[in-house]
Amino acid sequence: MFIESPRYTERFGSIRMNHVQRVVALDSGRKSELPLHGAMGVMKIEEETIKHFEDRMAIVIPVKDEKLKLIEGVISGVPHDCLVIVVSNSQIEKVDRFRMEGDALNQLCRFTLRQALIAHQKDPAIAEAAIEAGYNGLLGEDGLVRNGKSEAMIIGLLMAKASGKEYVGFIDADNYFPGAVLEYVRNYAAGFSLAQSSYSMVRILWLYKPKISGGVYFKKWGRVSETTNKHLNHLISSKIGFETEVVKTGNAGEHAMSMKLAEIVPYASGYAVEPQELISIFENFGGILSSRERKVMEQGVDIFQIETRNPHLHEEKGEEHLDEMLLSAMSTIYHSPLCGEEVKEATLTELVNRGILKEGEEPPLVHINAPLKEVDTKKFIKAIQDDFHRYQVLP
C-alpha cells in the first residue's frame, strides 16, 4: 500500500494530530523499492507491517437489524488475522435476527477456519458483568445495557481486551463493498505503524460518499461532517491562537485505537461518540487543562486521518437523523470545559439557524459512559470469561 507521508502535524500539548493522508494505491507489491520516497511525500507500507498490526487487532462490528447479506459482506472483507467481534442489538423476538447473524457468522468462520465472537447487547450476563465491574452507567432503566452504538463499542472493546488484543477498530455493518472494508482495516494498520506513541488513533476519511438519486453523485462532504469539523477546528483554533483546519474526521464512524488509548477515552452515547473522543483527547492531553495521565503526557497521543482510495457506499438510512447528529456533535463542543464564549455562540447560532434549537435554548447534555480505566475491567472480563464459550464462534 502507498500512502502520503504525514507531512503536516499540528501539536497541541502532547497531541500530535496529523493532517489528512491520502491512500495513493491499494497495493505496493514486492518489487517496489523506494529510495527517494520520503522526499516525494509518499511512503510504502510493507505487507509484513500491515499483517503485524492486523494480528494484534480486533474489529468490532456493531449491528442492529442490518441486512444479513451486508453483514456477511463486511465480515468477508475483514482481514483474516483480525479477531472479528460482532456486537448485535438486533431483534430477538418475532424473528430472531440475532440467531441468524450468529448462524451466518458461524458459516463464514467454518469455511475460512477463523474464530470470532458475537454477543447481544441486551444479554443479561453482560449487564451483570457491568454491575460487577461498577460500570452502572452503561445500564438503562431496565437493568440491561443501554441501546446505542457507543454502548456496543464498549462491549466490543471489553471483549477485545479479554482476548488480549492491543488494537481495536470499528467498522459499520451497512457497507456495500467488502473491498472497502478491507481497505479501512489496512488503513488502520498503516496508521498504527506510523505512530510514535502507544496511545494512537486512526480515523477514516472517505474519498467520496456517493449519493444515489436517479444517478450517482460523488459527494465529498456530508452536511453534518462539514459543520462538525468546522466547529471542532474553531474550538482548537480558539485555544492555540492559530487558525487550523486540521480536523476532517469529526464524525468518523470508521476509526480505530490502540487499546491503551481506548481505555482512557470516555464514550458519549448516540451520535456524539466520535466527536466526543476527539474532544476528550483535546481536554485531557491538549496542554490547556491539567492532565492526570503523566505517562500519556510523556509519550504523547498520535492521531492519524487517512483518506481512503475507495468511495464509501452504504445503506441510506434517510435524512431524519441528520439534525440529531448535528445536535449531538454541537453539544459535545458546547459543553466542553475547553469551550469559550465565542465558540459557544457560534455553535448556538449554527443550531438556531438550522432550526434545530430555538433562540435561548441550549443543546442538551449527552450521556457519557466512563472510560474503561475508571471501572474494574478485570472483574468485567472475569465475569464474562466464565462463560466466554457462549460468545465464541469456532470454526
Add this chain to the structure above:
Amino acid sequence: MFIESPRYTERFGSIRMNHVQRVVALDSGRKSELPLHGAMGVMKIEEETIKHFEDRMAIVIPVKDEKLKLIEGVISGVPHDCLVIVVSNSQIEKVDRFRMEGDALNQLCRFTLRQALIAHQKDPAIAEAAIEAGYNGLLGEDGLVRNGKSEAMIIGLLMAKASGKEYVGFIDADNYFPGAVLEYVRNYAAGFSLAQSSYSMVRILWLYKPKISGGVYFKKWGRVSETTNKHLNHLISSKIGFETEVVKTGNAGEHAMSMKLAEIVPYASGYAVEPQELISIFENFGGILSSRERKVMEQGVDIFQIETRNPHLHEEKGEEHLDEMLLSAMSTIYHSPLCGEEVKEATLTELVNRGILKEGEEPPLVHINAPLKEVDTKKFIKAIQDDFHRYQVLP
C-alpha cells in the same frame, strides 16, 4: 484469499471448464492453517502465489473518454507488480483527453515508482507496425486501427508480449471501486494458480451489479448476460448430449488469459469479443471439430469462472447498446460451425421475439480479428519496440 475449490468441471474434448467458484473472503492472513480444507470445498490461495502471478501479468485497460477520476481509481487498484497498459481511443482534437490520461498515469507512476505503458489506438505508428506484421485486418478504411474494444485489447496484448509478460488481464476503465479492481486481478492470479495447463483463462462473474434508480437494487443477472449464457449452454449441450449450465460468464468483460492461450484465440469486433473467445475455444479444442494445435490438445485448456466478493458498480452507459450486445452474442453462436439447426432456430426466435431482427433475417456476420499466431508478431513487436520509449511511462 479464500475461494471455493473447483468442484465441478465439465470436460469437452481437451477443455476443462470449471463451474463458478465463489470468493469466500478477500484476505486469508498469515496464520490460517487449513488441514481439512480440501474436504470442505474452500481453498486458501497464499499471498506468495498471488504475487507470483501478478509479477508475470499485464493488465490492459481499454479507455475511451471515461472520466479521469475513474481511470485514476482503476489504476490505483491494480496490484503494483502488474504492468499497467492503457490503450486509449479517447479524443485528441478539441480537448486532448489522451494527453490528460497520460499525465494522470505519469503522476500516479511517479508517486508509486511504477512503470506503465500507454498507447493511442489511432497512433499511425501502430497501424504501420500492424501492416508490417501482415495484420491488415486490424485496420479500418482510414488505414488506422479500427475503433472498438477488441482492437484495443489486441494492441494491449501485443504490448504485453513485447514486455515479456506471460499473463494478460483486461479491466474496464469505468469501475467506481478501486477495491473491486484489486479483487479482479487477485482473482485472475488465483485462477491461474489452479490451472494444470499453460493454456488457461479466468472469467469474472460479478456477485451483483447494482442498479441505481431512486435506490440501489442488487441485480444478479443482466438481461443480455442471462440470454447469452443460455444460448451458449444450449450450443454446448447440443454437442455433448448432456444438458449443462456451466457457462455463466459469456459476456465477461473482466477476464484474463495466459499469453499462450491469448495468442491462439481470435478477437471478434465490438461486443462479440467475449462470447467469441469461448466459442472459438469450443470450436478448436472441444473435440468435435478437428484441431491443428496438437500441443494444446495434449495439455488441455483450463477455464475458470470466479464470482467476486465485491459487487460491480460502474458508470451506466444507458440501455441503447443492450440490443446490439445481444445481437453480437447471438451472431457468434449462429455463425459458429458448431451450431446445428435447433440452436440456430432458438437464437433466431430470441432475436425476433425481442424485436431485434425481423422474421426471415439472419444476424449479420461479425468482423473477427485473426489470432496473434497468424500474424508476424515478431515484426510487429520489433516495429513498435524501435520507439517503445514513446509508450513508456517511467516513474
